[in-house]
Amino acid sequence: MPLRMVYMDHSATTFVDQAVLEKMLPFFSEKYGNPNSVHAWGREVRSSVEEARMNVARLVNAEPREILFTGGGSEADNLAIKGVAENLGEKGRHLVTTAIEHHAVLDTFKWLGKHGYDVTILPVDGDGLVDLDEFRNALRPDTILASVMYANNEVGTIQPIHEMGSICREKGVLFHTDAVQAAGHIPIDLKELPVDLLTMAAHKMYGPKGVGALYVRKGVRIAPLVHGGGQEFGLRSGTENTAGLVGFGAAAELAMKRIASGEIEEERRLRDLLIDGLLLRIEDSSLTGHRTLRLPFHASFCIRYIEGEAMLLRLDFAGIGASSGSACTSGSLEPSYVLLAMGLDHATAHGSLRLTLGKDTSEEDIAYILETLPPIVQTLRAMSPFKKNS
Amino acid sequence: MSMYNEKVIAAFMNPKNVGAMENPDGVGEVGNATCGDVMKIYLRVKDERIEDIRFETFGCAAAIATSSMATEMVKGRTIEEALKLTNRDVANALGGLPPEKIHCSLLAEEGIRAAVEDYRRRSQGLPSLPPRHEAVCHHDLAGSEEPRGD
Ligand SMILES: Cc1ncc(COP(=O)(O)O)c(C=O)c1O
Ligand SMILES: [Zn+2]
Numbered sequence: 001m002p003l004r005m006v007y008m009d010h011s012a013t014t015f016v017d018q019a020v021l022e023k024m025l026p027f028f029s030e031k032y033g034n035p036n037s038v039h040a041w042g043r044e045v046r047s048s049v050e051e052a053r054m055n056v057a058r059l060v061n062a063e064p065r066e067i068l069f070t071g072g073g074s075e076a077d078n079l080a081i082k083g084v085a086e087n088l089g090e091k092g093r094h095l096v097t098t099a100i101e102h103h104a105v106l107d108t109f110k111w112l113g114k115h116g117y118d119v120t121i122l123p124v125d126g127d128g129l130v131d132l133d134e135f136r137n138a139l140r141p142d143t144i145l146a147s148v149m150y151a152n153n154e155v156g157t158i159q160p161i162h163e164m165g166s167i168c169r170e171k172g173v174l175f176h177t178d179a180v181q182a183a184g185h186i187p188i189d190l191k192e193l194p195v196d197l198l199t200m201a202a203h204k205m206y207g208p209k210g211v212g213a214l215y216v217r218k219g220v221r222i223a224p225l226v227h228g229g230g231q232e233f234g235l236r237s238g239t240e241n242t243a244g245l246v247g248f249g250a251a252a253e254l255a256m257k258r259i260a261s262g263e264i265e266e267e268r269r270l271r272d273l274l275i276d277g278l279l280l281r282i283e284d285s286s287l288t289g290h291r292t293l294r295l296p297f298h299a300s301f302c303i304r305y306i307e308g309e310a311m312l313l314r315l316d317f318a319g320i321g322a323s324s325g326s327a328c329t330s331g332s333l334e335p336s337y338v339l340l341a342m343g344l345d346h347a348t349a350h351g352s353l354r355l356t357l358g359k360d361t362s363e364e365d366i367a368y369i370l371e372t373l374p375p376i377v378q379t380l381r382a383m384s385p386f387k388k389n390s
Numbered sequence: 391m392s393m394y395n396e397k398v399i400a401a402f403m404n405p406k407n408v409g410a411m412e413n414p415d416g417v418g419e420v421g422n423a424t425c426g427d428v429m430k431i432y433l434r435v436k437d438e439r440i441e442d443i444r445f446e447t448f449g450c451a452a453a454i455a456t457s458s459m460a461t462e463m464v465k466g467r468t469i470e471e472a473l474k475l476t477n478r479d480v481a482n483a484l485g486g487l488p489p490e491k492i493h494c495s496l497l498a499e500e501g502i503r504a505a506v507e508d509y510r511r512r513s514q515g516l517p518s519l520p521p522r523h524e525a526v527c528h529h530d531l532a533g534s535e536e537p538r539g540d
Contacts, residue, residue: 385429
């Protein structure tokens with residue numbers, strides 16, 4: 001058994017908060033009614049679903065009517081993008097996105113690209129940032145939608161979403177942002193932010209998996225993906241995943257408190273201890289993503305001369321759960337497209353390591369990582385043909 | 391991440407024959423950093439027998455485990471025997487590898503061959519061959535993509 005178990009993969013998913021779980025459980029048993037039923041069983045559950053919607057709306061300062069629940073972040077991304085493309089396809093066929101989007105966004109655009117739409121995929125700089133002038137210049141008279149992720153899952157970089165939204169407003173283009181990694185972790189105020197569509201997922205903020213939400217600004221029209229009984233304002237038919245939605249609401253409420261209480265600042269402090277400590281202790285390592293415009297819980301690196309999967313496995317044996325964008329972790333033979341888009345060479349990208357903190361991560365956990373990782377790197381480097389001076 | 395059996399894990403955690411060799415009789419370097427695995431094999435040969443063998447590998451757990459196992463399997467063998475070693479033999483000796491990792495295991499077989507070729511050239515007074523970094527990427531042999539973590 002390892003000395004300590006330290007889960008450092010909260011970008012992949014978080015645990016479900018105990019308080020969230022407790023709120024969910026009755027919806028698997030006594031509160032089993034269908035929220036669309038008129039009787040007491042149904043009405044009780046309906047009010048809980050609407051309370052959940054209100055809490056998710058509050059998290060991003062939106063109106064409850066602007067929040068529609070989905071079966072996860074990927075579905076919300078698909079709904080936003082295909083929903084706009086379908087609805088505005090007569091007006092224009094041009095779409096804009098970036099090279100570092102999550103596959104739920106990127107592959108949706110690529111699919112539309114094969115179905116009669118013209119897609120521009122913008123590059124990013126070495127920090128993973130999109131250039132605002134390039135963004136502006138990409139918007140054409142026939143552009144109907146631009147989609148740029150709020151914060152990147154692999155490198156943590158936060159984009160200038162406000163500025164991009166303003167440019168879209170100016171040009172009369174709808175703007176979607178995938179905020180799956182950002183929502184619940186940094187303040188988002190949709191009364192002030194010029195965004196038309198925004199994606200969230202419960203399982204990145206201590207809620208359940210398979211539950212997401214799409215914010216659709218009042219007045220913005222999209223076409224549904226799932227037709228049927230007309231639930232979720234006709235945009236996502238199907239009897240609601242009541243326990244899941246209630247769990248999302250509870251998680252959103254807790255996230256709001258965490259953001260308001262400054263707990264996020266403590267997370268940021270631990271993140272910086274990790275980043276600074278790791279860069280100091282491991283030679284030829286570098287941070288990936290922007291140093292300051294980054295998610296408060298996100299630390300990601302490239303460790304030169306070694307390969308990510310080997311590192312992950314040894315960390316796993318030491319009780320540390322991490323992730324990497326190396327080819328050998330995906331089985332695809334290509335390292336992370338995000339790191340390549342940021343201009344890293346293949347060999348460096350293969351040595352990527354991501355450590356994402358959670359609300360239970362302690363200073364002792366960080367110390368344990370800083371103590372455990374350097375000897376692992378040293379051992380793997382001793383095996384590597386790519387050493388310095390060789 | 392791939393699921394490895396205990397033998398693979400053991401070979402990865404405690405690999406044998408690791409490190410560079412001083413004054414080797416043959417060196418082979420194969421693989422491709424683009425692909426994520428590079429292997430360098432060093433040979434010491436006496437009377438057509440592999441007296442010692444070492445490896446340096448940049449790569450995943452499967453690449454490191456197969457480097458260790460392959461070098462163990464040919465150590466003390468004649469050159470002729472060593473050339474018969476296939477990546478399948480190595481994978482079998484390791485109790486099997488996940489299908490998407492077969493391409494990583496090909497390097498061991500190729501590395502040993504490249505080192506033997508280099509040894510032969512040297513014994514004929516020819517210059518060493520440059521590293522075979524153009525070596526096949528084996529993309530066609532890769533397994534299908536696994537679902538991504540996030
Ligand atoms: C940025 C981003 N977008 C979308 C998703 C997809 O969300 P889900 O897994 O809930 O479908 C994820 C993570 O999984 C993500 O990190
Ligand atoms: Zn490999």
